[in-house]
Amino acid sequence: MPQVPVPKFSGNCVDWPGYYDALTRLIHQNERKDNIQRFHLLKESLPAGRDGDIRQIPLTAANYTVAWDTLIQRYNNPRVVFFNHMNVLYQLPSLSKEKPDDIRSMISAVNVCAAACNPVSRE
Structure with a gap:
């Protein structure tokens, strides 16, 4: 089965629900990926020039949860x-x-x- 590309987020809150659903199912809940992989893919999916604070968080397993929770608090409204x-x-x-x-x-x-x-x- 072909791989589904990682969704890209525009940074526009109108696009958040679709991005959130796709990222949750393809990355966040994917048991074949560890938190380092999830965090790397999360960073790659963010728009350039936005969410710089998340892009600057060091790439560690523990920081994935911090970044994910930050995005949810910021956009899930x-x-x-x-x-x-x-x-x-x-x-x-x-x-x-x-x-x-x-x-x-x-x-x-x-x-x-x-x-x-x-x-x-x-x-």
């Missing part, structure tokens, strides 16, 4: 994710003419935000 999706909806441009591409784009944005805010859509 469903309320912030919800408000960011709502801002996307509020900032949608009004349509002056009914152009199919513009309508499709608006429907797509609404569907993405609705799915992200629907707790049933996540396990």
